[in-house]
Amino acid sequence: MWRISADLRCFSVDLLLNNYMHKLLAIAHNTFKETIRDRILYNILIFSILLIAFSHFLIALDIGGDEKIVVDLSLACISIFGVLIAIFIGIGLVYKEIEKRTIYTILSKPVSRPVFLLGKYLGLLMTLLVNVAIMTAVMYAVLAFTRRGIDLSILKAVFLIYIELMLITAISFFFSSFTTPTMAAIFSLSFFIIGHVTETLEVLGQKSGVASVKYLTSGIYHVLPDLNYFNIRAEIVHSLPVTIKQIWFSAMYGVFYIAIFYFLAIMIFSRKDFK
Amino acid sequence: MPAAIKIEGLNKIFRVGFWGRRFEAVKDLDFEVGAGELFGFLGPNGAGKTTTIKMIMGLLYPTRGQAWILGKNSRDVAIRARVGYLPESPYFYDHLKGAEFLDFYGKLFAIPAPKRRKKIGELLELVGITRAADLPLRKYSKGMLQRIGLAQALINDPELIVLDEPMTGLDPVGRREIRDIILKLKQEGKTVFFSTHILPDVEMICDRIAILNQGRLVNIGPLGSLLSPRVKYYEISFSGLAGEKLKDLSAWVSNILQDGALTRARVEKEDDKDRIISWILKEKGRVDSVLSHRESLEEYFLGQVDINNADKRG
Numbered sequence: 001m002w003r004i005s006a007d008l009r010c011f012s013v014d015l016l017l018n019n020y021m022h023k024l025l026a027i028a029h030n031t032f033k034e035t036i037r038d039r040i041l042y043n044i045l046i047f048s049i050l051l052i053a054f055s056h057f058l059i060a061l062d063i064g065g066d067e068k069i070v071v072d073l074s075l076a077c078i079s080i081f082g083v084l085i086a087i088f089i090g091i092g093l094v095y096k097e098i099e100k101r102t103i104y105t106i107l108s109k110p111v112s113r114p115v116f117l118l119g120k121y122l123g124l125l126m127t128l129l130v131n132v133a134i135m136t137a138v139m140y141a142v143l144a145f146t147r148r149g150i151d152l153s154i155l156k157a158v159f160l161i162y163i164e165l166m167l168i169t170a171i172s173f174f175f176s177s178f179t180t181p182t183m184a185a186i187f188s189l190s191f192f193i194i195g196h197v198t199e200t201l202e203v204l205g206q207k208s209g210v211a212s213v214k215y216l217t218s219g220i221y222h223v224l225p226d227l228n229y230f231n232i233r234a235e236i237v238h239s240l241p242v243t244i245k246q247i248w249f250s251a252m253y254g255v256f257y258i259a260i261f262y263f264l265a266i267m268i269f270s271r272k273d274f275k
Numbered sequence: 276m277p278a279a280i281k282i283e284g285l286n287k288i289f290r291v292g293f294w295g296r297r298f299e300a301v302k303d304l305d306f307e308v309g310a311g312e313l314f315g316f317l318g319p320n321g322a323g324k325t326t327t328i329k330m331i332m333g334l335l336y337p338t339r340g341q342a343w344i345l346g347k348n349s350r351d352v353a354i355r356a357r358v359g360y361l362p363e364s365p366y367f368y369d370h371l372k373g374a375e376f377l378d379f380y381g382k383l384f385a386i387p388a389p390k391r392r393k394k395i396g397e398l399l400e401l402v403g404i405t406r407a408a409d410l411p412l413r414k415y416s417k418g419m420l421q422r423i424g425l426a427q428a429l430i431n432d433p434e435l436i437v438l439d440e441p442m443t444g445l446d447p448v449g450r451r452e453i454r455d456i457i458l459k460l461k462q463e464g465k466t467v468f469f470s471t472h473i474l475p476d477v478e479m480i481c482d483r484i485a486i487l488n489q490g491r492l493v494n495i496g497p498l499g500s501l502l503s504p505r506v507k508y509y510e511i512s513f514s515g516l517a518g519e520k521l522k523d524l525s526a527w528v529s530n531i532l533q534d535g536a537l538t539r540a541r542v543e544k545e546d547d548k549d550r551i552i553s554w555i556l557k558e559k560g561r562v563d564s565v566l567s568h569r570e571s572l573e574e575y576f577l578g579q580v581d582i583n584n585a586d587k588r589g
Contacts, residue, residue: 019385026382030368037370101366105427108332108360109383112352274334275289 023111024119031093031123036130040088045131048081052138056146067146068237074139075157075233078132082165083192085131086124090172091184093120094269103274114266121173121262128165132158156247157236163254164230168192170261177268194220195227225257277346279435279466280308280331284340287326287490300326302490304340308468308483310434313461315477316470318487319580324470325363327487328439331468332360345435356384359428363439363470365420369413373404373423376412377430384431398426403452417444425453429460436460438469442476454480478572486576488583502575506567509548511540516560524554537563 035041055073059066094117097103106116136158140150171191175184194201198221205217229250235242285304288297301323308314318324329335331342333349347354367376374395381391399405402422407415415423421444428436441457442450454476457467461480471477477484478498485495494501514536516524521538525531528551530541542548548565555562 022385023383026379030371030379034368034370101362102368104329104332104334104362105360105365105367105380105424106383107334108355108358108362109380109431110352110354110356111383271336273336274329 020115023109024115024122027106027111027116027119028122028126031120032126035089035093035124035127038089041085041127041131044081044085045134048077048135049138051077052135053142056142059146067143070139070142070146071151071154072233072237074135074142075154075161075236078135078139078158079161079164079231079233081135082128082132082161083168086128086165086169087172087185087188087192089127090124090169091176091181091188093124093176094173095176095181095184098274107274113270117173117177117266117269118262121169124169125166128169129162132162132165153239153242154236156242157232160230160232160247160250163251164227167225167227167230167254167258167261170258170265174261174265174268177265177272191224192227195225196231198224198226199228225253229253276310278307278343279310279312279345280314280437280468281343282306282327282331282340283343285327285330285337285342286339287323287330287335288338300490301330301337304487304490304492306485306492306495308466310466311461311464312466312468313457313480313482314466314468315481315484316468316487317472317474317477317484317576318470319472321489322487323490324487325439326490328360328437328470331437332358356431357434359431359433359436361421361424361428361436361438361441364443365424367412367420367424367427370411372409372411373399373415374408376423377426380427380430386431394430394432398429401429401456402426418446418449421445421453422449425456433465435466435468438467440471441469442471442473450476474572474576484572486579488580491583493579493583498572502572503570506545506569508541508543508568509545510564510566510568511542511548511551511555512563512565513538513540513555513560514563516555516558520558520560524551 052070052074055070058069058073094103097106097120103116107113136155139154144150168188168191172184172188175187175191179187201217202221205214208214232242232246232250234240282304285301286299287301288299290296291298304323304327316324316327326335330337331344331349333352333355336350342349344354345357368379371379377395377398378391381394386394395408396405399408402425404419404422404426407419407423412420412423421441425438425441428438438457441453445453450473457469458480460467481498483495483497484501486493516538521531521533524540528540528542528547532539532541540551542551552562552565
């Protein structure tokens with residue numbers, strides 16, 4: 001406990017001295033430069049761009065024959081491929097620093113472990129932002145090709161997808177702070193899947209009538225983040241109303257869980273011995 | 276002025292293997308390094324040198340005991356602004372170019388940009404890789420990486436410099452250059468603490484040394500006081516004498532070596548040395564050289580490690 005409190009104290013001293021920003025941004029910028037060169041990123045990005053562009057041809061097959069399918073498929077691409085990037089790059093970032101021993105020189109500088117972790121996190125978020133922006137731009141280009149006028153309300157869905165990606169990145173950082181990249185990838189993916197079905201699980205649990213199952217599913221629902229809060233794709237595709245209040249609530253819900261996972265990751269990371 | 280490094284009852288136990296077997300890497304270590312000292316940290320491979328250094332730098336947490344740097348606990352992040360560190364066989368972000376790499380480390384100290392640029396130029400020149408400033412690190416040779424590693428350790432103009440095996444991977448010219456840089460740092464009043472197993476380097480430059488073996492401190496002190504100043508033996512090389520005459524000599528000198536026309540005789544006492552020289556001259560031979568052998572650091576080091584290992588077994 002002493003180590004964690006000492007580290008958090010250093011972190012707050014950093015904050016007060018106000019020079020932490022330099023370090024944080026330096027680490028984030030370097031991480032951005034590092035991740036933007038990752039081959040996984042380009043494979044995923046090219047694949048998703050092709051899919052989004054291809055959705056244009058699906059309009060012909062769609063019974064309704066309108067651009068809804070473009071929006072639906074594009075948002076699904078942004079979400080799923082974003083999650084893949086968040087997990088597969090997220091799990092390796094800190095692990096690689098330890099494995100390649102680059103972390104020795106960073107942590108021997110006046111950089112506290114929480115600042116290091118936050119810097120790496122922000123760096124990957126920047127990369128994700130660029131990716132989401134590119135995919136969104138491609139989607140709008142396809143839409144512009146199929147119809148006139150730009151529907152900015154789609155950005156609400158993109159915004160919440162980005163919050164979800166921030167949360168998934170925090171989760172993959174948390175898992176990678178104590179386990180191998182493969183295990184961390186499995187855990188993070190499971191988390192993503194469970195996060196999207198907790199609500200259904202709870203409903204099923206209530207219906208089952210078995211007390212233990214009921215408690216278990218309701219426990220999962222209340223402890224783990226419900227990722228459906230970030231999914232307003234159906235509403236956006238079918239032009240149903242989504243209030244700003246609803247979006248802010250979902251965003252705050254996401255930030256709350258990000259803070260929890262970041263804190264847990266620091267607790268583990270601060271105790272780590274770099275052999 | 277507080278000690279540059281102070282180690283108090285430092286212990287590190289690792290858990291190894293599936294069953295978590297205890298492995299004591301460092302045992303009850305106590306020593307101090309004074310400000311401005313050039314301190315050599317010696318020991319065979321696996322002696323616990325790197326483990327100790329990592330505890331000093333806050334990368335490993337001691338199981339027991341504490342390490343202090345410049346009067347502050349080694350866990351204090353802020354104190355690292357005044358320390359430079361080069362890890363053993365360092366690895367760096369290989370996508371960065373030499374100058375970019377140093378710039379990144381400069382930012383970690385929040386050094387303002389103009390000062391950073393100036394310092395980077397100076398450091399690249401100091402370690403002799405100015406020409407490679409725009410080359411990505413993945414194209415650097417091992418020696419160049421070692422040099423840029425030393426440069427990053429000096430980016431903040433540190434008071435205390437901790438170097439883990441700085442000479443490893445360097446050719447003799449590179450070693451001499453690094454040695455010169457270390458001496459220059461000492462002249463600037465900085466404290467340099469470095470681990471090595473390349474003994475001649477230590478012998479040439481260190482004020483004090485500590486010898487570590489199997490996690491324990493075997494000995495510590497100034498080189499002069501550790502090594503006996505007494506001459507161990509004299510070696511007289513001479514020529515122009517052969518056959519029967521040499522037989523006469525072997526009657527009172529046991530250690531004689533014939534190497535072509537040259538003969539080498541080894542004696543321990545100064546009187547014997549003088550007697551042999553006058554005998555050679557009397558017999559019309561020619562004295563080529565007379566060498567006096569004092570104990571070298573290498574002999575001392577091996578001796579200490581052997582005694583220590585024998586004690587453990589006994």
